Amino acid sequence: MLDAKDVDHTNGVEELEDKLRKLFVGGLSESTTEESGREYFGQFGEVENINILRYDDGKSRRFGFVTYATDDGAKKCLDEKKQSAHSLDEKEIEVKRAMPRGNRDRNASLKTHKIFVGGLDTDVDEETI
Numbered sequence: 001m002l003d004a005k006d007v008d009h010t011n012g013v014e015e016l017e018d019k020l021r022k023l024f025v026g027g028l029s030e031s032t033t034e035e036s037g038r039e040y041f042g043q044f045g046e047v048e049n050i051n052i053l054r055y056d057d058g059k060s061r062r063f064g065f066v067t068y069a070t071d072d073g074a075k076k077c078l079d080e081k082k083q084s085a086h087s088l089d090e091k092e093i094e095v096k097r098a099m100p101r102g103n104r105d106r107n108a109s110l111k112t113h114k115i116f117v118g119g120l121d122t123d124v125d126e127e128t129i
Contacts, residue, residue: 020071021048022098023078026063028052029089040088041066044080045073065098 025037037050045068052064068074077095080086086093117129 019098021069021074022065022067023074024063024094024096024098025066026094027091028060028062028064028093029091030060030062032060032089032091036089037064037066040086041068041077044068044077045070047073 025041028037032052034050034052037052038047041047041050047066048069049067050064053061055061066074066077068077074097077086078097081095086095120129
């Protein structure tokens with residue numbers, strides 16, 4: 001018998017919230033560290049994680065990802081971009097929503113997915129659902 005605690009409770013809403021909290025950050029200075037990034041991005045909300053990608057030799061690839069604890073932090077960060085460009089370690093940087101690898105549609109991760117709803121009475125119409 002399957003117990004409720006054995007079931008993975010990840011659903012479309014949680015996945016969407018995760019996508020809304022994660023931002024791509026490009027054009028970083030080679031000297032930018034996780035600490036300086038956390039300090040800068042922390043002004044918009046609580047930073048859950050910051051990951052600056054590096055080559056095998058430790059040299060910065062000059063881009064990374066920031067994940068906020070809530071989607072409000074990410075939204076504030078993106079709203080700030082509308083007012084003025086983001087600048088970190090004396091370099092203008094690009095900040096935008098992170099997209100899954102290979103995803104060409106800019107809004108694909110924010111689109112609603114279809115779900116199956118079964119077991120309905122025959123008299124339930126589309127408007128009721």
